[in-house]
Amino acid sequence: MKVKLQIQATIDQLGSLCKTVESLQQSIMCTDRQMCEIILVLEELVANAILHGGGRVIEVELDKEWDELAITICDDGRPFDPTLASEVDTCRPLEDRCAGGLGIHLVKHYTDTLAYRREKDVNIVTLTKKI
């Protein structure tokens, strides 16, 4: 079964999105820890679309097939390809670190694949995660 969640692109919607995804844990058949990682990935990308993207609507689709969860995030904001975002160097000392850039770094760490395409003025980010 595919589950699609649609929210308005405002930060107050992020909480209910995450709560709803958490309530789907049985359908996704994952551990608490994996759910925590899924929520983190969603939060990072959806918050980015809300805060930086400037679109109106965000759609998140979850599709669990066998041992793989496919996540698709669509937003109608300005074009942004997270696969091209510059890598943070997590080995830098404190004085060289600046706040920012960690979101996409965490997303990459907690997922197995990350792809991007733009179709009809919509950003489509697809991710997979072995569950």
Add this chain to the structure above:
Amino acid sequence: MKVKLQIQATIDQLGSLCKTVESLQQSIMCTDRQMCEIILVLEELVANAILHGGGRVIEVELDKEWDELAITICDDGRPFDPTLASEVDTCRPLEDRCAGGLGIHLVKHYTDTLAYRREKDVNIVTLTKKI
């Protein structure tokens, strides 16, 4: 937030659809009794689409706004308009009753509005229910 669930039109999918909707009770903010009624309505219409419709894919969308839940059910099966289905006479005695026709009767009882349209070879049934 809108939630859309998509299943293949096979009867074994109905169980997971219903379980997933049940797990959304917090997002829908309804009582146990209301959830039971929502499940009944979904089961009747989705089972009909699976058993009589002959389509491939069924989509259920739930959208709670204030005190109203809007349910949209789409399937790509043969055209069928439930608003035109003949009314069962529930006052008939046992000998005159035949099995069948009760599904849509129950659907009408447990919802406030029921509408149908056909668009691009898809049946679209929309229902609302005060919650």
Add this chain to the structure above:
Amino acid sequence: MEYTVSQEKNINIVRPIGRLDSTTSPDFEQCLAEYLKSPGRHLLLDFDELDYISSAGLRVVLNAAKVFREVEWKFAACCMQDHVREVFEISGFDSFISIYDTVAGFVDRVDE
């Protein structure tokens, strides 16, 4: 579909457990067939542990009621949860199927 069966005097008591929906009702219909072939006892459906019924479940109950209309034995249901009872009423089934609050209610009735 799980269910339990017991006998009390000349009554078969069948207790479906859980849900009578489109998925489970065909199963339950098969289970019930044994008590419908050529009834030699009353049949009581005890719905105490039935949490949910849809039109697919009603269909099975209707078919059972029809069989018992033709024979000397009685058919009834009992111990319905509110939601299940409401579905029976909305469907008008309460006009031709006796609904008892308890198993004892039916037992006493057939004893009279």
Add this chain to the structure above:
Amino acid sequence: MEYTVSQEKNINIVRPIGRLDSTTSPDFEQCLAEYLKSPGRHLLLDFDELDYISSAGLRVVLNAAKVFREVEWKFAACCMQDHVREVFEISGFDSFISIYDTVAGFVDRVDE
């Protein structure tokens, strides 16, 4: 965003409760501002009751760490749940923020 604050010797101990995510972190940053303006004590973030942290939460912690790099007082974190600790490590924060298993661990350290 809920949090509790306590003092032990010359240490301010701040315990955020629940989640440090995009929604709650701006709130928490405001709460913390008081301890960052002109630090007169050590600051320990006790994450015992923190269930979840995202990059928005890391940002607040990074900014706090930067402030304390400039002063004579120490900044540290303690009592992280596994998932929170992992997020810190993936982000390389454990290389410049001391992480203690217990509050006492930090208290002993600053006493030396």
